Amino acid sequence: MKPVIDIIDQQICQAIKTVSGEDSPAMVTVATDAKFGDYQANAAMVLAKKLKSNPRKIAEQIVEKLNISDICEKPEIAGPGFINLRLKPEYISAALLQINSDPERLGIDKEQQSKTVVVDFSGPNIAKEMHVGHLRSTIIGDCICRMLEFAGHNVIRQNHIGDWGTQFGMLVAYLNLEFRTQNSELRIQNSIHISDLEQFYKNAKAKCDADESFEKLSRQQVVKLHDGNSETLNIWKHIVDESRKNYQPIYNRLGVNLHKENERGESFYKDMLPGVVGDLKKAGLAKESDGAICIFPEGFKTKEGQPLPFIIQKSDGAYLYATTDLAALRFRINQLHANKIIYVTDARQQLHFQMLFAVAKQAGWVNENIELVHVTFGSVLGDDGRPFKTRSGENVKLQELLDEAVSRAGKIVEQKNPALDKEQKRQIANAVGIGAVKYADFSNNRTSDYVFSFDRMLAMDGNTAVYMQYAYARVKSIHRKAEEKNIDVDGEIKRAAKLNFTTAEELDLAKHIVRYGEAVEAATRDYRPNFLTQYLYELAQKFSGFYNACPVLDADAASRPTRLLLCELTAQTIKHGLNELLGIDVVEQM
RNA sequence: GCGCCCGUAGCUCAGUAGGAUAGAGCGUCGGUUUCCUAAACCGAAGGUCGCAGGUUCGAAUCCUGCCGGGCGUACCA
Incomplete structure (x- = not known):
């Protein structure tokens, strides 16, 4: 099942072609305000500019040729030429039923062509404990792998540990x-x-x-x-x-x-390093400069405006991380047959990777079918806006940080739900504590720095993991109550041939569930977990609104199957997003 | 000096191709519980999107300059 936004986009492009003969973008986005409908296409203004014509008129022509009456109500034209689209309840109903029939993928297609993607992430230093500086690469890298795997790619995880030197x-x-x-x-x-x-x-x-x-x-x-x-x-x-x-x-x-x-550390490549240097010398790329063996890729300058060297062998004969990275890159292309290599490191290494990629391309190791990507991220800061450190100026150990998060979560569980048994409380504290740390990281824009705060991530309200975990637990609670009342949830859902949305909250939630594929696609395309957290947060919000306004188990026979299905799909979507893609646990009860 | 990134509500942050009145959360103020988990819901106040120009029918978004901050910039990773 294609995301609705893509179907609409395609249809509008076709209409544009029919009207003007042009290949002009459809510019479909989610509507800025619900009163404008669900989606809006801004194509008319763009096309009008090109053709030097009246945008409203063009919008009318596009709408006239537009063939989406099976999914949308009659389009409306507003303002300078916005085409506003509202999904038909029948379409949403059919889409939800289709999603429900596909619990594995929730109706989301795989990428047409599967690639071999090497993802280089985490890379802890040996002989040192992992600290907060490793957090982002580790979890963002893992999330990227999960998303790419879900998209159907062959993902090869590489932990380039610092084990040599x-x-x-x-x-x-x-x-x-x-x-x-x-x-x-x-x-x-x-x-x-x-x-x-x-x-x-x-x-x-x-x-x-x-x-x-x-x-x-x-x-x-x-x-x-x-x-x-x-x-x-x-x-x-x-x-x-x-x-x-x-x-x-x-x-x-x-x-x-x-x-x-998954480990292939620096030591793995040690025997390849002389070969790397030798080959680059032979190719005439590497030369000696001030005693060091260097490559001077085009477009890079030193402070003085001189060509900037990519040093692959020091004057004392030792190799550097540049050499190892070159060896690793070549290994990944030649031995692992990567179509794409993604490096997940902090933004400070940008210059290094720009030069690495430039050198690899100049050496002819990378052809046009191989994509090299540096996925960067910002730093984790303390309250003072400086890199997050302990009071004594040490790196914060990851283990201690996680212990603290879980212990704080444990106190809240104890306070909120003292009656649960010990093992359950332990599980909840774990899911909530670890989830809070991961979610806080994911929900920030990857490229910006963020300020680490236990208080905020564990505040237990607002845009945190626990909010979604709670929504999930409430659905599960409905299931348990249904059993007590001898309500056949699965049967009712299965017999529902057409859904019946009677309130704004149901429809709102339903539409959002249908959009899951869009969020996954956007997050995967740009390696941006925060698109996913944003979606999940909105989903949980809409569910909470629905939960508050619409009784489920006590609903009448006309409404109950629809509401049960909405609950079911909300739970499945949260679980899929949180658990499968972000690697955050959900709990049945909390 | 040069390069890259950033500057959005009191605080922490979103803003996915230049689109309609700039959005959340926290905090503040007010309301909701004989009802499936109140770790919840509903509402209100709060912004010259660092500053100044420019491009455009339209700019937080693109261009130029300036101010402020971070990072990088020949033998660490």
Whole structure:
């Protein structure tokens, strides 16, 4: 089933063609005000401009040739030439029944051509606990994957973990020093945990700065690591495994679909780096400059107006993230056969990715059928408008942040619904707390910074996850009550051949349910979860209005099947949007 | 200096191709519960869309300049 807006758009385009012979855009949008109908087409003004003609007259001509009487009432022309369209109740009725017959996809078509899309997101640093700086990439990336999967694409999730580099030499040297007991194997297996690693890293760094002999040791460890020395490698591997014990549970709690098999960290590409540099040299793109191997893509300038280098090998011979990113990009195209590669990182890396893409294209690694996308996002800020930190200036650990959200939610559950059993309360607190954090992030415009506030996201009223979770729980409650009263919900819905909207609230809700596909399409197209949250919030609002105005179980026989279906589809839509696409849990009762 | 992003109600934010009287939430004020979960609903007040020009029948949206803020800008990621 195509979104209504697309059907209307198509029909108007056709009418324009018939009237003028032009391929002019239909400019269909949701009406700005309900009194103008449901949709409006602004095509006449655009076309009139082109033809230097009267827009109202053109609107009349378009309407005359317009063939949508099966979905819309008679179009009205208003103002300078707006074409106002109102959906027919019969159409809405048929659309809802069709959505109901397709619980898997809620009547939303897949994309015609499925692509292989690599999505690079999350990318935590090894040997450090995940902190609030990883939140956005992790959940926005996951949401993008979910949306693309739902659209029918073959999505390959790539967690480009930061597991390689000189800092590991330092860390290994430090562990060797501190944990090697006399004449025994390095006892690390049960003695080193993630919470320690960060401190060890700091200690190692300080020691490095203070102690020359230690600095030498750590440089030796870097060499050993690169040479694949098995003991060094084992310690490194332990560090990676230990780090995973920190971030995997966080993914699980966040409902983020990342696992060990999605990991392809920096270390995976280490052996490809000389080849990357060699190939770019051979192609004549990479040259030496001030001792470093650089590529100077067109259109990038330094402060002084000189060509800006994309450095792929430092003067000391070491490789950089630019090199790794090039290797990864080539791997994704050649080995993973990506048609599209999406990088989800904060906006500060924009220049890097612009240059990366430019270089990859100049090198001929990317043909016209491969799309490279950098999906950026803003920073998470504290109350003071500065990057969100603890009072002592440390990064806020994600684990602690989630604990706090769940614990705050738990207190509210306790207060609102003390009679529920313990396990239920725990589940609700989890869904509400984690949902609040994710939803607050999603509902902001991706590209802007936002101020993190537990109080606001957990305020339990307003545009928060819980508002939708509550709407969902109320529908489920109706189901439970129906059972008590021996009302056959499924049967009544199944027997409804045509719906009967008797109130403005029913019709309003019904129309909004029909629009779900539009919201999903827009959010997927622009990688913008906030289009989805906006839709879901409006849906929950309309449901609440309906719930308040229209009794369901006590409705008369003419109304009840329609109302039951509206409840059912509201619940399914909320569940699909919240759970399937945003990865936020819903609860049956709260 | 140059580049990118941002400036919308007291606060936090939307605004999906340039469209009709600029929208939410919080907060404020007022109302709703013998009725399916009041974590709810209904209503009111509140804005020269940073400033100044320009393009257009029409600008928060496009262009130019200015003011204010953030980020980036040769060997970190």
